[in-house]
Amino acid sequence: MPLSDYFSAADDRAAIAVLQTRGGPEKAGLDVVLLENIDPVVAMARLEVAMTGCSYEEARELPRSGEQLSSPEGESLVVSVSDSLAGALAAASRDDLVRSAELWSMTDELREEGISVEVTVEILEELAGLAHRALASRMLLYCWLAL
Numbered sequence: 001m002p003l004s005d006y007f008s009a010a011d012d013r014a015a016i017a018v019l020q021t022r023g024g025p026e027k028a029g030l031d032v033v034l035l036e037n038i039d040p041v042v043a044m045a046r047l048e049v050a051m052t053g054c055s056y057e058e059a060r061e062l063p064r065s066g067e068q069l070s071s072p073e074g075e076s077l078v079v080s081v082s083d084s085l086a087g088a089l090a091a092a093s094r095d096d097l098v099r100s101a102e103l104w105s106m107t108d109e110l111r112e113e114g115i116s117v118e119v120t121v122e123i124l125e126e127l128a129g130l131a132h133r134a135l136a137s138r139m140l141l142y143c144w145l146a147l
Helices: 012-020 042-052 056-061 083-091 094-105 108-112 117-136
Strands: 003-009 076-080 140-146
Touching: 003 012, 003 117, 012 076, 012 140, 042 056, 042 083, 042 094, 042 108, 083 117, 083 140, 094 108, 094 117, 117 140
Parallel strands: none
Antiparallel strands: 003 140, 076 140
16 A cells, blocks of 8 residues: 655655655654555545535646656655645634545545545544644645655
8 A cells, every 4th residue: 555644844845855765754754644545636636626615627727736746766756735725624623624524535536445434534634733733834735655
């Protein structure tokens, strides 16, 4: 299973520097949510749909939405998370997270991984906490994928 660890960094350069650290953003001492199989491109766009009500196409076209910032030459790569999704996560209430988790858990990407609504709520709570801390520190969100 590929790791898909979500983390905050000051900018794209700082996020890409994680690739030089064996073990990714956690070993680099960054604020990280450790996940598996939560794709930063399709699954995060589907989460944006669930949280904001935009269409999947609109979510994919947003700046920084699933943008690959590093080449896939090595065993890992860094992908950006849209500022819109980071803002929605940071501003979400518990009820918003539960409602979004119910919608998001019904997507093919999460159903195929066997991720329940309860686990999806936990994931969203962790991601919302990360987003809140990141925005408070003027940081951006990223995903480190270990292939």
